[in-house]
Structure formats: structure tokens, C-alpha cells
Amino acid sequence: MGHRGRGDRLDLARPSVHKTSSLATRKGSEARVASRFSHDRLLMLGIVCIVALNVVTFAQAYPETFRVDSGCCSTRVLAKDFSAYYVGAWRLFHDPANVYTSGAVPDGGPVILPQPESFKYLPSFLLVVSPLLLLPYQAALVAFDLFQLLLVPAIAFLTYRLVRAKGAVATLVVTAAVLLQPSPSLQWGLSVTYFWQWGEGQSKVLETFLLVLSFYLGSRSKPALSGASLGVAAFDPRFVLISVPVFCVYNRGKLWRASVGALLVCAASNAPLVIPGVAVGFAHMVWDSGLSTPFYYYSYIPLAAVVCFTALNARAIARMLTSRKEGSSPSQGL
Numbered sequence: 001m002g003h004r005g006r007g008d009r010l011d012l013a014r015p016s017v018h019k020t021s022s023l024a025t026r027k028g029s030e031a032r033v034a035s036r037f038s039h040d041r042l043l044m045l046g047i048v049c050i051v052a053l054n055v056v057t058f059a060q061a062y063p064e065t066f067r068v069d070s071g072c073c074s075t076r077v078l079a080k081d082f083s084a085y086y087v088g089a090w091r092l093f094h095d096p097a098n099v100y101t102s103g104a105v106p107d108g109g110p111v112i113l114p115q116p117e118s119f120k121y122l123p124s125f126l127l128v129v130s131p132l133l134l135l136p137y138q139a140a141l142v143a144f145d146l147f148q149l150l151l152v153p154a155i156a157f158l159t160y161r162l163v164r165a166k167g168a169v170a171t172l173v174v175t176a177a178v179l180l181q182p183s184p185s186l187q188w189g190l191s192v193t194y195f196w197q198w199g200e201g202q203s204k205v206l207e208t209f210l211l212v213l214s215f216y217l218g219s220r221s222k223p224a225l226s227g228a229s230l231g232v233a234a235f236d237p238r239f240v241l242i243s244v245p246v247f248c249v250y251n252r253g254k255l256w257r258a259s260v261g262a263l264l265v266c267a268a269s270n271a272p273l274v275i276p277g278v279a280v281g282f283a284h285m286v287w288d289s290g291l292s293t294p295f296y297y298y299s300y301i302p303l304a305a306v307v308c309f310t311a312l313n314a315r316a317i318a319r320m321l322t323s324r325k326e327g328s329s330p331s332q333g334l
Contacts, residue, residue, distance in 0.1 A: 046168075046172050050172075054191070057195055061194070061195045064199030064200075071200060073297070084117035084118055085132075087110055094107065099282075100119055104116065119285075124235045128232075148197075151205055155178065159178060162216055162219060174308045177305075197298040208305050210229050210230070211239060214229035217229060224260075228265045230265075243309075248317075249317055
């Protein structure tokens with residue numbers, strides 16, 4: 001009887017040990033959650049600051065949209081780069097044979113002084129900007145800039161979702177490289193690349209958004225939508241070509257569906273090429289300017305995005321290339 005009583009007293013003492021252990025575990029878990037939450041808040045604050053600095057650069061560049069000058073990298077005085085999109089979109093619907101014709105054409109189209117820039121993208125881009133023809137030229141330029149400015153937080157969010165597993169430092173570095181590219185200048189504000197992106201009404205933020213969106217959709221196992229986004233981004237094929245390895249990594253296992261989606265969207269959106277005048281003009285433009293055009297400041301925006309995501313996925317790209325090489329080599333038994 002006495003022995004059983006001592007055992008009972010020992011058994012009664014055990015639950016308190018278990019309770020203490022579980023309480024310590026729960027407190028440790030809560031502390032880790034609180035630390036992670038605080039860490040994420042600081043990370044989001046850093047990203048918000050980067051986006052805010054881009055908005056400041058937009059404000060600094062806004063007066064440039066009204067100036068008539070030689071821009072950042074030319075000796076000729078021309079209208080802003082956006083003039084090529086605006087005039088090209090009008091010509092696509094009213095004078096398709098002259099979509100790729102340089103300068104002013106007496107066809108009743110918009111008069112933009114001293115003369116519009118030349119259009120050098122695939123015609124799919126003209127379908128994207130064609131709704132802006134409902135606005136006067138200057139208002140359309142500002143509206144296009146504002147539309148792309150709204151894409152900056154979206155790019156920041158997509159970048160965060162794609163890179164956060166690599167750590168806070170990597171996330172902030174990639175976000176700053178893509179969305180700010182700090183390069184202070186007395187004339188051109190905090191970022192030379194973004195100053196001229198906004199000042200010229202360029203399209204590089206839209207291009208960057210489509211590329212990063214394609215990577216994100218691939219990472220979320222949505223290959224058809226990932227391919228469709230890449231297909232729309234192909235209006236400037238230079239950046240699509242160099243982003244193919246990253247596209248393949250994010251769509252591994254479903255690359256066939258992603259590739260078909262990209263090709264179908266690219267082909268469908270460039271249907272205007274079946275118009276004889278557009279096709280001939282495009283061929284002449286490629287022949288005259290070559291396959292590459294000068295690399296202006298704003299071109300570093302999508303380039304930085306592709307380079308960053310290529311670096312982050314370098315090991316996966318190397319493994320993919322190695323496995324394909326091994327798979328294509330003859331078997332040792334043959």
C-alpha cells in the first residue's frame with residue numbers, strides 16, 4: 001500500500017514537468033513568430049521606401065516630358081520616345097504601310113513637333129498602347145507614365161514573393177536594383193535610368209513587369225499564364241531572349257505548356273504582320289537598324305531584372321543545362 005502511494009505521488013508530479021516543457025516550447029514558438037513578423041515589417045518598410053524614392057524620381061522627371069530636346073543620348077532634337085508609340089498606333093489603323101516610316105508623313109495623322117521618333121518594336125505593342133489614342137498626345141504620354149508608375153508597387157510585390165526565401169538582404173538588393181537603380185545626378189535626380197524612363201515616356205517598366213510576372217506565374221505552377229505574359233513581353237524580343245533560362249527554371253516540369261502559351265500569344269498579338277505594308281516596313285526597319293539598337297539608360301531596367309533573377313537561379317540553370325546535356329548524350333552501352 002505504501003509503495004503504491006509513493007508511485008502515485010510520482011505519477012502526479014509528472015504532468016507538471018510536461019506542462020512546463022510545453023509552455024516553454026510554446027513561448028519559444030511565439031517568440032520566433034514575433035521575431036519573424038518584426039523582420040517582415042522591416043523588410044516591407046525597406047521596399048516601401050524604395051518605391052517611394054521611385055515616385056520622387058517620377059516627380060523630378062515630370063517636367064522633362066514637356067521639353068523638346070535631344071533627350072539623354074542623342075544629338076538630334078526629336079519628340080519624346082513615346083511619340084513613336086502614339087504615331088505608330090495611329091498609323092496601324094489608318095496608314096499601316098507607314099508604321100515603320102521615320103519622321104512625319106503627310107497622311108493626316110497626329111502632328112508632333114519637331115518630328116516623332118521611329119517605331120522599332122514588334123507591332124503587338126501598338127495594340128497595347130492604342131487605347132491612349134483617345135487622349136491628346138501630351139496627355140497620353142503622362143497617362144502612360146502614370147500607368148507604369150502604378151506597376152512599380154506590383155513589381156515590388158512580385159519580387160518580394162519570388163526572392164523572400166533568399167533572405168532580407170537579397171530581397172532588398174534585388175528590389176533596389178530593379179526598381180530604383182540608384183545613380184544620383186544633379187540634373188537627373190536619384191536615378192538616371194528611371195529619370196529618362198519617365199521623361200521619355202518609355203516602356204521599360206511595362207516590359208519589366210511582364211517579365212517578372214511571367215517568372216512569378218511560373219513559380220506558382222501556372223505555365224500557360226506564365227507563357228502568355230512572356231508572349232506579351234516579346235514586343236521587345238531582346239529581353240525575352242535573355243530571360244529564357246530563368247523562364248525555363250520557373251516552369252520546369254511544365255515547360256511545354258508554358259512555351260506553347262508564349263508562342264501562341266506572341267503570334268496572335270503580332271497578327272498585324274500579315275498586313276503587307278506592316279510586314280515590309282518591319283523587314284526594312286530590321287535591315288536598316290540591325291537586330292540590336294543602342295543600349296540607352298532605361299534599357300538597364302529590364303536588364304537588371306533579368307540579371308538578378310538569373311544570378312539567383314544560377315545553380316538551377318546550371319543543373320538544368322547539365323541534365324539536358326547528359327540526357328542528349330549517347331548511352332555508354334551503345
